Amino acid sequence: MTFTSDLGALFGGVFKRTKGSKPNTLAEAQVEQSYCISEIVTSDTEMRAFLMTLGCYAGEVITLVSKLSDTYVVAIKDARYSLDKDLARAIKIEA
Amino acid sequence: MRIALAGNPNSGKTTLFNALTGRNEHVGNWAGVTVSKNVGALKSTFSKMHATIEIVDLPGAYSMSPYTSEESITRDFVKGEKPDVIINIVDATNLSRSLFFTTQLLELEIPVVIALNKSDLTAKKQNQIQVEKLSYALGCPIVETISTSGSNNGLDKLIEEAIKRQGEAQVAPFGAPGLSESNEFEAHTIDTKRYAFVKEVVGKFEVKAVASSSKNRQDAIDGVVAHKVLGIPIFLLVMWAVFSISQTYLGPFLADLFVGWIDQFYAFVAALLGESVSPVLSALLLDGIIGGVGLVVGFLPLIMVLFFLLALLEDSGYMSRVAVIMDRFFKKVGLSGKSIIPMVIGTGCSIPGVMATRTIKNERQRRTTAMLTPFMPCGAKLPVIALFAGVFFDNAGWVGTLMYFVGIAIIILGAFIVQRIAGEPSVRSYFIMELPEYRFPSVKRAFMQMLMQGKSFVVKAGTIILICNAAVHIMQSFTWQFQVVEEGLEATSILASLANPFAFVLIPLGFGAWQLAAAAITGFIAKENVVGTLAVVYGITNFIDTEALEVVSGTDSIAAVMGLTSVTALSYLMFNLFTPPCFAAIGAMNAEMESRAWLWGGIAFQFGMGYTVSFLVYQIGTLITTGSVGIGFIPGAVFVAVLVSLVLYMMQRNKRSLVANQATA
Numbered sequence: 001m002t003f004t005s006d007l008g009a010l011f012g013g014v015f016k017r018t019k020g021s022k023p024n025t026l027a028e029a030q031v032e033q034s035y036c037i038s039e040i041v042t043s044d045t046e047m048r049a050f051l052m053t054l055g056c057y058a059g060e061v062i063t064l065v066s067k068l069s070d071t072y073v074v075a076i077k078d079a080r081y082s083l084d085k086d087l088a089r090a091i092k093i094e095a
Numbered sequence: 096m097r098i099a100l101a102g103n104p105n106s107g108k109t110t111l112f113n114a115l116t117g118r119n120e121h122v123g124n125w126a127g128v129t130v131s132k133n134v135g136a137l138k139s140t141f142s143k144m145h146a147t148i149e150i151v152d153l154p155g156a157y158s159m160s161p162y163t164s165e166e167s168i169t170r171d172f173v174k175g176e177k178p179d180v181i182i183n184i185v186d187a188t189n190l191s192r193s194l195f196f197t198t199q200l201l202e203l204e205i206p207v208v209i210a211l212n213k214s215d216l217t218a219k220k221q222n223q224i225q226v227e228k229l230s231y232a233l234g235c236p237i238v239e240t241i242s243t244s245g246s247n248n249g250l251d252k253l254i255e256e257a258i259k260r261q262g263e264a265q266v267a268p269f270g271a272p273g274l275s276e277s278n279e280f281e282a283h284t285i286d287t288k289r290y291a292f293v294k295e296v297v298g299k300f301e302v303k304a305v306a307s308s309s310k311n312r313q314d315a316i317d318g319v320v321a322h323k324v325l326g327i328p329i330f331l332l333v334m335w336a337v338f339s340i341s342q343t344y345l346g347p348f349l350a351d352l353f354v355g356w357i358d359q360f361y362a363f364v365a366a367l368l369g370e371s372v373s374p375v376l377s378a379l380l381l382d383g384i385i386g387g388v389g390l391v392v393g394f395l396p397l398i399m400v401l402f403f404l405l406a407l408l409e410d411s412g413y414m415s416r417v418a419v420i421m422d423r424f425f426k427k428v429g430l431s432g433k434s435i436i437p438m439v440i441g442t443g444c445s446i447p448g449v450m451a452t453r454t455i456k457n458e459r460q461r462r463t464t465a466m467l468t469p470f471m472p473c474g475a476k477l478p479v480i481a482l483f484a485g486v487f488f489d490n491a492g493w494v495g496t497l498m499y500f501v502g503i504a505i506i507i508l509g510a511f512i513v514q515r516i517a518g519e520p521s522v523r524s525y526f527i528m529e530l531p532e533y534r535f536p537s538v539k540r541a542f543m544q545m546l547m548q549g550k551s552f553v554v555k556a557g558t559i560i561l562i563c564n565a566a567v568h569i570m571q572s573f574t575w576q577f578q579v580v581e582e583g584l585e586a587t588s589i590l591a592s593l594a595n596p597f598a599f600v601l602i603p604l605g606f607g608a609w610q611l612a613a614a615a616i617t618g619f620i621a622k623e624n625v626v627g628t629l630a631v632v633y634g635i636t637n638f639i640d641t642e643a644l645e646v647v648s649g650t651d652s653i654a655a656v657m658g659l660t661s662v663t664a665l666s667y668l669m670f671n672l673f674t675p676p677c678f679a680a681i682g683a684m685n686a687e688m689e690s691r692a693w694l695w696g697g698i699a700f701q702f703g704m705g706y707t708v709s710f711l712v713y714q715i716g717t718l719i720t721t722g723s724v725g726i727g728f729i730p731g732a733v734f735v736a737v738l739v740s741l742v743l744y745m746m747q748r749n750k751r752s753l754v755a756n757q758a759t760a
Contacts, residue, residue, distance in 0.1 A: 032310060045279070046456075047525055052286050053158035055192050059287070063308035068321040070423040071432075073530065075308035078189040082419045084426070084526035 026064060026072060027088035034063040035093035042090040054081070062091065097149045097176075098137075098257055101169055101200060102184035103193050104155025105531050107212040109133070110540075111184060111242040112152035114250060115141060119547040120152065121447060122540060123409035125436070126529045127454030129154045132168060141254045148258075151178065157192075159199045160282070173203060180257045184210045187217040187224065187239070188532070190301055194293040195286075197233065202267040206260035207235045210253050214239040216532075221304040229300040234268045236260070243537065268292075313533055317416060326420035333413070334439075337404040342477070342495070346397035353396055357389040375579060379568050388564055390630050391478055391623040392556050398443075398474040399549040405443045406541035412533040414439065422526050428507055429514030431455070431526040434464040438506065441471040442499075444548065445676050448473075449683040457524040463513045465687040466697035467506045469676035470704075472498050474552070475622035476672055482626050486657075487664040494665075498672055505673060505704055512700075515746040519753060555621060563617050564627045571632055590632070603731025604670060604706065605663035605713035615670065621677050633657060662716035666709045674705030703738045710735050 023029045025041075037060050040048050048057075055077040056062060063075040072088045074081055083091075100108045104126035113120055116135030121128055129152060137148040156169040173181065183200050185193040200207055209230075217224065230237040236256045240249035269292045274281040305311070320329055340346070364385060368377045408414065414436050422432030433455050441448030448468045455461040472480065476498075484494035570590035572580055580588045591609045598612035606612075610632040617624035659667065675681060675698045688694040710731050717725035 034308060044525070049160055049282075050157070050527075052283065053160060053195060055195065055290060057283075057287065057290075060290070061308075065308070065310060065314055066318060068317060069323045069326055069420050071321075071419050071526070073314070073317065073419075077191040078307040079192055080313075080530040082415070082422075082526070082528045082530055084422060084431075087525040087527055090525075 023093060025089045026062065026074070026083070026091040026093055027085055029064045029088075029093060031064055031066055034061050036060070037062055037091060038094045039092040040090055041092055047087075047090075054079070056091070062093070096180070096258070096261060097151060097178045098180045098182055099151045099153060099173060099178035100182050100184060101153050101173060101196075102155065102212075103157055103186060103189070103196060104128075105529065106155065106184045106186040106193065107240075107242040108155065108184045109152055111182075111210065111212070111240070111250070112150060114242055114248070115150050115254070119543050121544065121547075123406075123414065124412040124531050124534060124536075125409065125414045126155060126531065127451070128409075130450055130453040132172060137254065141251060142258065148254075156196060158196055158286075160286070173200070173205070178205060179261050181205050181207045182210050182253065182257055183207050184212050184240075184242075187211045187214050188220065188222070189307075190224070191293060191297045194233075194297065195289055198267070198269045198289050198292065201233065201235065201265060201269070204265055206263045206265045208253065208256045208260055209233070209235060209237040210240045210242075210249070211237050212240050212242050214249070215241045215244070223302045225300040229296065232268060232296050232300070234266050243540075316533060317530070320413070321416045321419045326416075330417055330420060333408070334442075337401065337408065338495075341397055341400035341404060346400045349396035349400070350393055354389075354393040357385070357393060361385050361389065375572055378572070379565065384561060384565055384568075386630060388556055388561050388627065391560055391627050392553070394478040394481070394623075395549065395552060395556075397477060398552060399545050401474055401477075402443050402548045403541050403545040405440065406544035407536040407538075408439070410534070410536035410540055412531045415528050415530050418528050419530070425510070426526075428510035429518050430460050430463060430510050431457070431524065433526070433528060434460065434467075434510075437464055437468045438471045441468040441473060443474050445469045445471075445473045445680040446683045447548075449680060449687055452687050459513070459517055460524065462688050462690070462693045462697070463510055465684050466513070466693075466700060467509045469680055469684075469701065470502045470505045470509070470673060472502055472672055473622070473676070473680075475677065478623055478626045479618075479668065479671055482629070483664055483668045487659065487661050494668075498668070501669065501708070502673070505708070509700065509704065512742060512746070516742070516749050518749070556623070559621050560623055560627055563620055563624050564631055567613065567617060567628050568631045601670075603713075603725075603727030603734070604666055604709040605717070605725055606659065606667045606670070607727070608658060611657070611659075611667060615667075615674075618671050619675065619678060621679075622671070625671050629657070660720075662720055663713060665716065666713035669712055670705050670709035672705075673701070673708055675701040707735050707738060 021028070023035070026035070029035055037056065037058050039058050040051055040056070042048055051057060060076070065073045065075050065080065067073070068082070071082045071084055074083060100112055102108050105124065105128075109120050109122045109129050112118065112133060112135065113122070115137055117138050118133070118135045120133045131154065133152040135150050135152075137150050142148050151172065153169045153172055159170045159173070172178075181200055181203070183197050185197060197207075197209065211224070211226065226237050226239060238249050238253040238256055240253055242248065242250075269289060271285045271288050274285050319325060322329075361381060365377075365381055368380065417435055417439065418432035420432070421435040425431055425434055434452075436454075437448040437451040439448075440451050445468055448471070449465050452461045452464045452468065455464055480495050480498055484490055488494050567590060570593070571588050573589055574580055574587045575589055575592065586609070590613055594609035594613035594616065597616060598607045598609045601607050601612055601615070610629070613632060614625045614628040617628045657664075676684075681694075681698065684697060685694050688697065714724050714728055714731070717723070
């Protein structure tokens with residue numbers, strides 16, 4: 001870790017504490033809220049294509065229904081899915 | 096004429112298939128039950144045509160995309176084998192996702208008929224779909240169906256429409272000219288447009304009473320059932336209930352009736368044979384066949400009730416939630432929550448359990464799960480557990496429970512080892528599981544499932560087990576010179592000479608007797624054979640008490656005849672439970688491994704594990720009970736040490752190669 005990235009982390013932390021933190025990915029989202037997906041960030045092209053077939057892609061709406069046992073239960077197009085934290089972190093949302 | 100059933104997972108295809116063909120394929124309320132295609136002939140009540148109509152049930156698919164590795168069976172069949180008509184089963188409660196696949200099917204130039212399934216649920220939710228207008232917009236007929244209903248289910252009309260469409264053209268309602276699927280970026284654009292089309296159509300013709308994304312009662316149930324703290328205790332409670340009902344209450348009750356009939360049959364045949372028939376033949380027929388097979392069949396009711404309860408569990412939709420609960424634990428050993436489902440199914444029979452691993456996308460995880468699923472004691476191993484618990488441990492309940500816990504421990508250890516040997520911790524494998532709606536499990540469907548699985552058990556008993564028992568009995572009664580073995584000189588029999596070499600290897604485990612070795616070997620053909628062979632070889636048959644499925648007085652003599660102490664009995668029991676499964680299950684493993692290396696590695700692991708566990712139990716047990724180690728300690732310890740160091744070596748080698756890869760990356 002370089003000096004500049006340490007500094008960035010420090011300031012980022014400061015900002016996070018002073019402003020109400022906006023959720024960046026689904027992992028930080030609030031329960032029972034709907035969000036618009038901005039991007040799926042992953043090097044796993046198969047997973048991205050698979051999510052597409054479920055209707056989970058940039059521009060679509062995703063709702064975080066609940067958090068259960070360290071998984072995230074979401075609603076996408078009339079169906080419920082359970083995602084793990086890694087996958088939740090890959091789904092970037094617009095607050 | 097050939098009709099293919101295609102649609103999203105868990106939309107009701109297999110249920111529809113069973114209704115149309117009268118077959119009884121495995122169904123379950125979770126995505127991924129059907130792993131290979133099922134083919135059947137349409138029941139004549141549906142078709143007035145003279146030619147037979149073939150129905151092909153395909154595994155569920157969310158899309159035909161070439162970029163997702165799964166669902167290729169559906170894609171390959173539909174594109175390669177060109178069915179005459181495709182019936183697209185669409186879950187009416189989820190049009191906005193289901194129609195995505197529909198638009199792809201409509202582009203194949205094969206006539207499509209949509210079965211708008213689960214229409215009873217739509218009505219219950221008070222959602223409204225303008226079927227005719229939707230049909231016009233998509234360009235194909237839509238028939239509302241309820242595949243779970245016995246009557247008034249729309250199936251007649253569905254088949255009528257399908258037959259009508261044969262030979263007709265199919266126009267695709269959606270087109271993306273200028274873009275090709277072969278380019279990944281363009282494919283993404285096509286799919287986005289596809290969803291835009293679906294959204295437009297659904298928006299026009301569907302009205303939902305309640306938005307799907309709002310929290311409902313199902314979510315409230317999930318909150319309890321998949322709760323971080325309550326989840327596991329609830330799951331254990333459910334499994335405990337399944338086992339106690341099948342093994343302690345309902346099962347034995349039905350088994351008593353069964354065994355009563357077998358006893359009567361035995362007496363009947365014995366009276367028929369009388370004194371005139373040669374003792375060898377009468378022994379073969381009475382003790383070898385009726386006695387040996389009867390012993391196994393006596394367990395049938397217990398196993399059937401177990402299958403029934405597991406089918407109820409699968410039908411309810413609870414299985415997906417179990418996967419959610421277990422995910423965070425399985426992650427620690429390199430698996431995902433999905434691996435629990437094959438193991439739960441495996442408590443009934445390993446074969447469907449291993450086949451269920453196909454839904455696991457990650458290759459290493461799938462292969463690991465396939466290899467570890469047989470460690471959960473299956474229905475066929477129940478007679479073995481019951482026999483030993485009864486004879487050596489006074490029918491104590493802890494014996495059976497211990498076996499399951501040891502199985503779980505071995506699975507955890509095994510997953511950890513495989514991850515260290517073949518895994519790459521940096522590779523992300525995501526867990527995503529669809530959570531279907533709960534439904535009240537259908538007693539009728541569970542009953543049919545039970546009959547289907549029970550039937551294969553009975554067929555197995557009547558063929559393989561019968562033949563094995565007869566063969567063992569013959570081999571035990573004759574010497575290589577085809578002379579009858581004399582009393583007290585059993586060691587001269589064919590069976591003894593064949594089994595002795597193997598018995599030698601088993602000495603450090605405490606049971607180096609040829610009879611026990613022979614029983615263990617026949618166990619690979621079917622685990623029930625262990626009980627059958629022991630019964631034949633030791634001449635103990637008909638010792639199950641009809642009143643309470645317990646071993647009657649004579650217990651002491653049985654233990655003495657077998658020459659086992661409680662320590663060696665436990666060791667032998669564990670050996671049989673935790674070695675490679677029956678050949679049929681190994682065949683299922685082979686289908687999932689798709690690799691010689693993994694298959695033989697898996698079998699070697701299973702054998703090594705069974706041997707090691709058995710060795711430790713015997714030696715440590717003997718040490719505790721008698722103060723000194725058992726026979727063959729040194730050679731056994733050497734062998735186990737070699738196995739352990741081999742495993743450690745492979746773990747080290749993988750670690751080094753991963754570090755090397757990282758350095759060069």
